[in-house]
Structures are given as structure tokens and as C-alpha cells.
Amino acid sequence: MEQTTRSKIIGAADALFYEHGLRSVSVDAIAERAGVTKRTLYYHFESKDALIAAYLAARDRPTVERYRDWLGDDGRPLPDRIVAMFAALASFAERPKWRGCGFTRAAVELAGQPGHPAVVMAADHKARFENWLAGELANGGVADAAAVGRQVMILLEGAIALMLVHRDTSYAVAAGEAAAALVSSALPETSTRAVEAVS
Amino acid sequence: MEQTTRSKIIGAADALFYEHGLRSVSVDAIAERAGVTKRTLYYHFESKDALIAAYLAARDRPTVERYRDWLGDDGRPLPDRIVAMFAALASFAERPKWRGCGFTRAAVELAGQPGHPAVVMAADHKARFENWLAGELANGGVADAAAVGRQVMILLEGAIALMLVHRDTSYAVAAGEAAAALVSSALPETSTRAVEAVS
DNA sequence: GTCTATACACAGATAGAC
DNA sequence: GTCTATCTGTGTATAGAC
Numbered sequence: 186m187e188q189t190t191r192s193k194i195i196g197a198a199d200a201l202f203y204e205h206g207l208r209s210v211s212v213d214a215i216a217e218r219a220g221v222t223k224r225t226l227y228y229h230f231e232s233k234d235a236l237i238a239a240y241l242a243a244r245d246r247p248t249v250e251r252y253r254d255w256l257g258d259d260g261r262p263l264p265d266r267i268v269a270m271f272a273a274l275a276s277f278a279e280r281p282k283w284r285g286c287g288f289t290r291a292a293v294e295l296a297g298q299p300g301h302p303a304v305v306m307a308a309d310h311k312a313r314f315e316n317w318l319a320g321e322l323a324n325g326g327v328a329d330a331a332a333v334g335r336q337v338m339i340l341l342e343g344a345i346a347l348m349l350v351h352r353d354t355s356y357a358v359a360a361g362e363a364a365a366a367l368v369s370s371a372l373p374e375t376s377t378r379a380v381e382a383v384s
Numbered sequence: 385m386e387q388t389t390r391s392k393i394i395g396a397a398d399a400l401f402y403e404h405g406l407r408s409v410s411v412d413a414i415a416e417r418a419g420v421t422k423r424t425l426y427y428h429f430e431s432k433d434a435l436i437a438a439y440l441a442a443r444d445r446p447t448v449e450r451y452r453d454w455l456g457d458d459g460r461p462l463p464d465r466i467v468a469m470f471a472a473l474a475s476f477a478e479r480p481k482w483r484g485c486g487f488t489r490a491a492v493e494l495a496g497q498p499g500h501p502a503v504v505m506a507a508d509h510k511a512r513f514e515n516w517l518a519g520e521l522a523n524g525g526v527a528d529a530a531a532v533g534r535q536v537m538i539l540l541e542g543a544i545a546l547m548l549v550h551r552d553t554s555y556a557v558a559a560g561e562a563a564a565a566l567v568s569s570a571l572p573e574t575s576t577r578a579v580e581a582v583s
Numbered sequence: 584g585t586c587t588a589t590a591c592a593c594a595g596a597t598a599g600a601c
Numbered sequence: 602g603t604c605t606a607t608c609t610g611t612g613t614a615t616a617g618a619c
Contacts, residue, residue: 190584205496208407211612225585227614284495292549293492296483297404299551308549336539336562339555343542350491350507352498356538363535366569367562389602411595423597424603432595 191229194219198240203287207237207294207303237291238302244287245310249317251277256321263325263372264365267337271344271361275354278345285349289342314338327371337364390428393418397439402486406436406493406502436490437501443486444509448516450476455520462524462571463564466536470543470560474553477544484548488541513537526570536563 197219201210212233216223230236255273257266277283284290292307319334327333344360347353396418400409411432415422429435454472456465476482483489487506494500518533526532543559546552 206407206493208405208493209496212614213612222586223613224587224615228584233613285492289545289549290492290495293484293489293545294405294407296489296548297408304549311546311549332558332561335555335558339542339546339559339562340535340538341542342545343538343540346488346492346541346545347510347538349495350488350503350510356534359531359534360538362531363538363562363566366566370565410593412593421604422595423605426596427602 190219190221190225194221194226194229194236195239195243198236199243202237202240203284203290204282207291212236234302238306241288241291241303241306241310245306248286248288248310249314252314253317259324263322263327264369266325267365267368268361271341271357271364274341274344275348275357275361278348278354278357285345286342289345311338322368322371325368326373327368328373329371333367333371336367340364389418389420389424393420393425393428393435394438394442397435398442401436401439402483402489403481406490411435433501437505440487440490440502440505440509444505447485447487447509448513451513452516458523462521462526463568465524466564466567467560470540470556470563473540473543474547474556474560477547477553477556484544485541488544510537521567521570524567525572526567527572528570532566532570535566539563 194215197215198210201215201218212226213223215236216226219226226236230239252270255270257269261269288307288310291303295301295304298304315334315338318338319330322334322337323330340360340363344357347356393414396414397409400414400417411425412422414435415425418425425435429438451469454469456468460468487509490502491506494503497503514533514537517537518529521533521536522529539559539562543556546555
């Protein structure tokens with residue numbers, strides 16, 4: 186079955202690329218971890234760049250699903266759900282193998298090659314994620330959901346970067362409080378009180 | 385003068401490391417750009433890793449000074465100064481050669497090697513920057529300046545990451561508005577009303 | 584589709600003359 | 602302090618058998 190071999194290779198690429206980065210991981214290492222030879226790998230993927238693109242493509246859906254779970258269902262007050270999402274991220278980042286966002290890291294490592302497929306995929310992933318976030322806020326009754334969604338997105342991204350640099354997951358909690366304050370301010374009734382409560 | 389040769393090498397390293405990243409730039413390329421041979425480079429620096437560390441060390445002060453300029457002097461209302469800082473960042477990021485924060489990018493690219501000197505330097509730089517930011521907020525009368533400073537720091541970091549991914553500098557403006565809102569909420573009532581009266 | 588074996592370029596780092 | 606020349610490992614990718 187070609188499917189099995191291909192997915193084994195992508196699984197090995199995911200483990201190594203995410204842990205060590207793109208350029209520092211060799212095709213040999215991926216092939217070895219996947220339990221195939223390099224020649225087999227090149228039968229399934231045209232080049233290392235193609236494998237990088239496949240690695241990110243496989244990460245797209247699980248990443249979005251994870252945040253969807255963290256945000257939870259409609260029902261609770263929106264600021265609480267936002268805080269919960271950031272708290273879950275903080276908990277997730279406690280894991281020793283956590284290394285930040287694979288998409289952002291790929292875009293950063295390939296910042297010198299703006300046309301690279303992986304960079305394009307990262308931008309697309311982030312745009313769709315921001316769009317989803319804005320939609321959730323709009324459903325929750327937030328005024329100007331696009332603008333607030335973008336601010337929450339920025340807080341998410343910044344928290345991930347600083348958690349990676351400092352290995353301190355409290356940044357996600359701090360970001361969650363800020364996000365909840367901004368969201369509360371954009372909700373119809375409780376705006377002023379909620380912001381002051383956080384500060 | 386040894387100083388001249390050494391600084392020429394660091395200058396070449398800065399240009400290439402910042403533009404293309406760490407691993408994708410060879411020592412040969414840096415030596416060539418500096419106008420020296422590889423052997424001379426290795427006379428001044430023990431290894432490529434040492435050169436990377438020197439590259440970041442040289443970037444530390446100019447980076448902080450730039451933000452200090454952008455925030456401006458005491459006198460204007462603090463939220464206005466915050467907005468101005470983010471606006472200046474947006475303008476700075478318009479330049480074609482802009483590639484985000486060299487410290488964060490180094491930490492991201494070396495995320496697989498937590499003990500690497502460059503990672504340690506990046507964390508130290510970010511910690512001192514956050515400290516400076518909190519100090520400025522405290523001087524401006526912000527309550528709980530440490531917590532708000534951290535939130536502003538997260539917004540800064542997130543805006544830089546997303547500007548790099550999307551090549552859209554409006555993220556810094558959006559982050560600046562969020563930061564100003566959070567700062568305003570942490571100011572005494574009198575200061576907040578003074579801001580509104582001026583604008 | 585998967586293997587063994589290998590081509591070819593380039594990486595980081597060093598030897599030793601001057 | 603700077604040079605020419607080189608060592609040695611590793612990188613991506615390919616040839617051709619089975």
C-alpha cells in the first residue's frame with residue numbers, strides 16, 4: 186500500500202521537522218526514522234521542499250481542530266471561553282516536546298525565500314485561522330469581530346513566540362487575560378466593567 | 385587594526401544572517417561578503433556558533449535604542465506614545481529588507497537546541513526589553529505595570545510574527561490599538577479623561 | 584515500490600607559509 | 602593577522618537492479 190508508506194514518511198518528517206526545524210533535519214534522518222530508504226522517500230516525494238509542504242499540509246487540520254476544542258462550544262460567556270482557550274494552550278505548551286507553531290516556525294526559517302510553498306501555506310493557514318476566530322467572535326455577539334479577532338490572533342501568536350523563547354507558559358495566561366478584556370470591551374453591555382475587572 | 389576586520393565580519397554576518405537565517409548562510413558566504421578569507425574569519429571567531437552569538441550581541445543595543453526612540457519622551461499621554469511606537473514599527477516593517485526580530489528568529493531556528501548561546505542571548509534580550517517596557521509604563525502611572533508591560537510585549541511579538549508571515553504591516557497598527565486600550569484601562573481615571581479631552 | 588550504491592556539491596573547520 | 606590549499610563529514614538527489 187502506497188498510502189501507508191507515504192504516511193509513515195510524513196509522520197517521521199513531522200516528528201523531526203517540528204522538533205529540530207527544517208534545514209537542520211536531513212532527508213536521510215527522515216528516511217531512517219520512517220524505516221525506509223532514501224530512494225523510497227524520493228519515490229513518494231519529488232524533493233525535500235515538497236516533503237516540507239506535505240508536512241505542513243498534514244498539520245493544518247489537526248491544529249485548527251485543537252483550538253476549536255479549546256475554545257469549546259457556544260453557551261458559556263465568550264470571555265470565559267477565550268480565557269479557557271489560552272489556558273489550554275498554556276497547558277499544551279508544558280509538554281517537553283512542544284516547540285511553538287510549526288507554521289510560524291517554517292515561515293520564520295524560510296523568511297529569506299518569500300515564494301517558498303511552505304511560506305505560502307503558512308500564510309494561508311494563519312489567514313484561515315484568523316477568519317475562524319473572527320467568526321466565533323461574531324457569533325458570540327462581538328462588535329467589529331474582524332478587528333477584535335485580529336487582536337486576539339496577535340495575542341495568540343505573541344504568546345506562542347514568547348513561550349518558546351522563555352519556556353514560560355504563563356505568557357499564554359497573560360495573553361488570555363488581555364484577550365478577554367478586549368473581547369469584553371467589544372461586547373454590548375459589560376464592556377467597561379470587564380476591562381477594569383481584569384486590570 | 386583588528387577591530388576593523390572583526391567589525392567587518394560581524395557586519396557581513398548581520399546582513400546575511402538577518403536576511404536568510406542562520407543555517408542557510410555559510411561561513412564562506414560571510415567571509416566573502418566581509419572581504420576576508422575563511423581562515424581570517426576563523427582567526428577572529430572560534431566557530432560559526434560563536435559568530436552567531438556575536439551577531440546577536442551586536443544587535444542588542446541598537447534594537448533597544450530604536451524602540452526607545454519610537455516610544456519617545458515623557459510628556460505626551462502614555463497611550464499616544466504606545467500607539468506611536470507601534471505605528472513606527474509598522475513603518476519600519478515596510479522596508480523590503482525587514483525580516484522580523486533577529487532574536488526571535490534565532491530562537492525559533494534553534495528551538496531544537498535549548499542550550500545554544502544564541503537562544504540564551506535571545507531570552508535575555510527579550511527579558512530586558514520587557515523589563516524596560518514595564519518601567520516606562522510604571523513611570524507613566526500605569527497600575528500593575530509588570531502585567532500590562534507583559535501584555536504589550538506579547539502584542540509586539542505577535543504583530544512582528546504576523547507581519548512577517550503576511551507581509552502586512554497593518555498588524556502592528558491593530559496591535560497598537562489593543563495595547564493602548566489595555567494601557568488606558570490601567571491608568572487612573574484622571575489620566576484617561578485627559579487623553580480623551582486632548583483627542 | 585523498494586532496495587544498494589553512488590554522484591556531486593558544499594558544509595564547517597584546519598595546516599602551515601608569510 | 603591574513604593568506605592558499607586542503608581535510609573530512611554530510612547534504613540533496615540519482616542510477617539501475619529486483
